[in-house]
Amino acid sequence: EVQLLESGGGLVQPGGSLRLSCAASGFIFSNYAMSWVRQAPGKGLEWVSTIGTGGVNTHYADSVKGRFTISRDNSKDTLYLQMNSLGAEDTAVYYCAKKGAITPRPGDFDFWGQGTLVTVSS
Amino acid sequence: DIQMTQSPSAMSASVGDRVTITCRASQGISNYLAWFQQKPGKVPKRLIYAASSLMSGVPSRFSGSGSGTEFTLTISSLQPEDFATYYCLQHNSYPLTFGGGTKVGIK
Numbered sequence: 001e002v003q004l005l006e007s008g009g010g011l012v013q014p015g016g017s018l019r020l021s022c023a024a025s026g027f028i029f030s031n032y033a034m035s036w037v038r039q040a041p042g043k044g045l046e047w048v049s050t051i052g053t054g055g056v057n058t059h060y061a062d063s064v065k066g067r068f069t070i071s072r073d074n075s076k077d078t079l080y081l082q083m084n085s086l087g088a089e090d091t092a093v094y095y096c097a098k099k100g101a102i103t104p105r106p107g108d109f110d111f112w113g114q115g116t117l118v119t120v121s122s
Numbered sequence: 123d124i125q126m127t128q129s130p131s132a133m134s135a136s137v138g139d140r141v142t143i144t145c146r147a148s149q150g151i152s153n154y155l156a157w158f159q160q161k162p163g164k165v166p167k168r169l170i171y172a173a174s175s176l177m178s179g180v181p182s183r184f185s186g187s188g189s190g191t192e193f194t195l196t197i198s199s200l201q202p203e204d205f206a207t208y209y210c211l212q213h214n215s216y217p218l219t220f221g222g223g224t225k226v227g228i229k
Contacts, residue, residue, distance in 0.1 A: 108156035
């Protein structure tokens, strides 16, 4: 059974930093690209970032480019999101999501974690 | 960037109704489209991938169609557990983009 368990969310002041983690199990983690998707309170879904299987290929939404860094540790089956220079607009539930297929193209998401809430406020 | 325009943004329907939700892409995305269902306070759940393939375990009353720029999610006979918000996602190219969502409420 695929499981994705996020952690690291919480309350942070504007301008601060936070590192999210997503522990994966139930599948061969190193075979799949992984992503972060967020959802601001009462709003829709927003793709944040994707990382390829080897950790080299990364993609970011313009809204986070230069501030967020996605990474992974395949030896620990864990995905990360380092978030710097946080602003109120980054307040959201952050989900990690597994790519739905092993293909070279961008993929959608077949499994999602439960999410971790990040609140940016003074 | 590819924009995904989803319509309607909200609707009211009754149990047993046929429901159709549309997503339009600002440029062709072949069949690189997925549909997700999200209930309040819950995690999004994939219903349809590759525009028309049903995710394992999803009831057959859900179906997807379309290719290129126009896509449809159809619920053939709405059930009480289907009242939720539905999102489309294009994964033809980065940045990946979701539609704005369609909230299906009870009439």
